[in-house]
Amino acid sequence: MSGDSVKSEAKTVATGLAKKDFISQTDPRWCVGCGCYSVFNRLTGVFPTMGIPRENFAIISGIGCSSRLPYYASTYGFHTIHGRAPTVAMGLKLARPELSVWVISGDGDLLSIGGNHFIHLIRRNPDIKVILFNNQIYGLTKGQASPTTRAGTKTKTTPGGAFDAPMKPLSMAIAAGATFAARITDSDGEMMGEVLSAAAAHKGIAFVEVMMNCLMFNDGAFTPITDKAQRSENTIRLKHGEPLVFGANRDKGLRLNGFSPEVVAAAGARDLLVHDVSNPDSSLAYLLSQLDQAGEGRPVPLGIFRQVSAPVYSDVMGAVAMPDEAAIARTLRGNTSWTIGNDGGIRSSD
């Protein structure tokens, strides 16, 4: 029995749990208005729909604002060390495949100090859900440039403007073979709910990047894609099987020009890209994931980029069971052993 078969269970197993059952007695200490609240709110809304008893959830986090989340949920939780949440989640999931394991992390945590673990967690395809709170800044340490900070952004460590090329976490996840990859914003609760539900139901690694505003240290970084007045022009909502069309009047679309997506008038265009989350070839998902910043003439795609089926790590590893003492005794003796009798005589045990 594993937590992998979430979807079928949801229909048959009624846990009787509600959202309130997933909220602990510890009051969140995020800044008022922080996007962390919206993810926590939607996540605890998704948990009771999964048909999994509360005790079978484990939330594993690293260090940073995002990583305080486990304390606020009433599931099992482990607030680990900086960047290392994927490793603890991996061990826990291997030891206990029936658990629903969630990694909560931030851009500094998952992409900087934890970058290596992030890539390897994804490429192994364990049945673990990873939510990246990407606010493009170090928040808890009070405002330093992170791996996703936009070039030119003034921070305490980059008073003249950040100069490192920002990392594109969704592209990295797709390049590492993510079988589920999505991008959402902290301001669109409905989309967040849909995407988190789909992530929960996915069998294998699910990576969700949340573009999240940091009121204190990077306010407004995502305004072009979250502000109601601008977002329909600056974002494109990905829907499986539908052409990539966007704009307030849905008058623009995306097509490929060589290897580059380009914006064209939707009317009459016959070569608009049609979104296919199940394409085994990740190239198109990767190209779309590269579009992560408004104001470059192309929209930022939001929603599920990729959702494919692939063997899950624990299944590939095979079953493990501790045999009885007689079998262990044989293991200890190994292939070459001998017996010394009471008379001192030696007999080969082969």
Next chain:
Amino acid sequence: MGKFEEFDSVVVRFAGDSGDGMQLVGSQFTTTCAMMGDDVATLPDFPSEIRAPAGTVFGVSGYQVCFGNGGIFTPGDKVDVLVAMNPAALKTNLQLMKPKGLIIVNEDAFTARNLEKAGYTASPLEGDALADYRVCRVKMGQLTQKALEGSTLSPKQVDRCKNFAALGVTYALFHRSRDSTDKWLQKKFGAKPDLLEANVKAFEAGVSFGASGELFPTTYRIRKRTRSPEPGNYRQVTGNSAAALGLIAAARRANLPLFLGSYPITPATDILHELSKHRNIATIFQAEDEIAAAGATLGAAFGGSLAVTTTSGPGFSLKSEFINLAVMVELPMIVINVQRAGPSTGLPTKTEQSDLLQALWGRHGESPIAVIAASSPRDCFDATVEAARIALKYMTPVILLSDGYLGNGAEVWRVPALEDLPDLRVTKRTDPENFLPYGRDPETLARPWVVPGTPGLEHRIGGLEKADGTGTVSHDPENHEKMVRLRAEKIARIARDLPPTEVLGDPRSELLVLGWGSTQGVIRRAVENLNAQGTPVACAHLRHLNPLPSDLGTLLRKYKKVLIPENNMGQLWYRIRAEYLLDIERLNKVQGQPFRADEIEAKIKSMLSSGAQR
């Protein structure tokens, strides 16, 4: 066969190029001796390069084995019989020889080119360079070629069989049974008949040539034992294999799933290799790096497994942040450090005991931890079981220190019956009534082990300081001090649970040699040698480095002098002096090689002859 002499023990060393198969023939010889009922101890000694250029001195790989009719605690100080496959092997190993020792050289390899590569200006086989030794020339290459005449193998493949010819020669010299090696060859090359035939023929040629009577005017036998070993099942085991088997046995006795999170690193990788043969028994996770290996291990411990990570020095450094988290969240976790010479990359294939202080104190904050050490290859089994016992009983990470000498060294091991091992079963808490995640057992101070999946006991743990009892995050100053003291007290209480320290040697002794880890055998050898000469000296050995046994201070004060020999610059010495305010002496060797007994004997003698007392 003609004349033979009897010995109680003999030291043989095989030496050749890294590609000559010396480790293989050494271990074959060892297995044979063990299966003939001899006691054995080995010292594989090889470079860290896979195949250094052939014929060079830095490419020489050696395998030393001491075998005899009992009391074999070390691979031996000096070599009785050296098998040197080329000039470089002769050159690098000659200083290890006993005077009048026997050197079997592969004469074919003493070419002008090889002599030059080894730095010889003239062949040591000519003239009187080897006048102090008995030299026996064997043309191993030619012997092999002749035996394999008509073989379909390439000349290069034929030449690679010459290690078995050399092995055969030594079997004749020491009256070794061929059975075990014949069986091994069948098993190894059964699927490749041409290679099987070639190696068997080379082996036979070596045996026949050695037994012809021309080569060795005198051969050697081991004198019959006066006392038979304890009845039971026996096998040969290396320290790394013993550790792997110890983990399996401990998991069975604890009735827990076994989890190993590891990353390849010399000289610890063989534990990972050994356990990887048992993937149906244990969950084996080869992580992306040392940190991830430790993190996954802690995750598995959180999930309720007997969780273990294995490493060596550089990896041990990387794991320290997770060991610290394990201290904070108080979960059982075993960290095996097969130490090697440092600092940094150091000497990857060479042994050292220099991570003791790092194990004790190498973490930020007040971070007490249980530290134990294995003292011989076969003891790696018992030490691992003890590590599991402490980890599970006290809900704490435990560091088990092994080292390259123990990990790679082999011994004969009497396989214990599982029921003779301690019962390691633990009760995981499932009762929600009055549940406190950081409530404590009044005796051991262990907190309850509650694993995810247990209804009604959902709770959160993490690296932030815990409130006593509830385990919620607390920044309260008094609480922090209380928790620091509680964590220290929990580890200190392990001392209540340790057996009395055993003293070996002359009871009249006024000098005690105190050791830990892999020096046990050589210290015992030195003490027994001196006792046999009528010199009163005693020794004691520490399994537990933290906490120290509670009788240790009293014991040490009974002696006028105490000596601590270590393969480091005095790390236990430093600890013991600090703990007990005793002015004790040290003997240190940091050459990537274990002590020889004579080195320790000399130090003891000089201490006994000096009037100064502490």
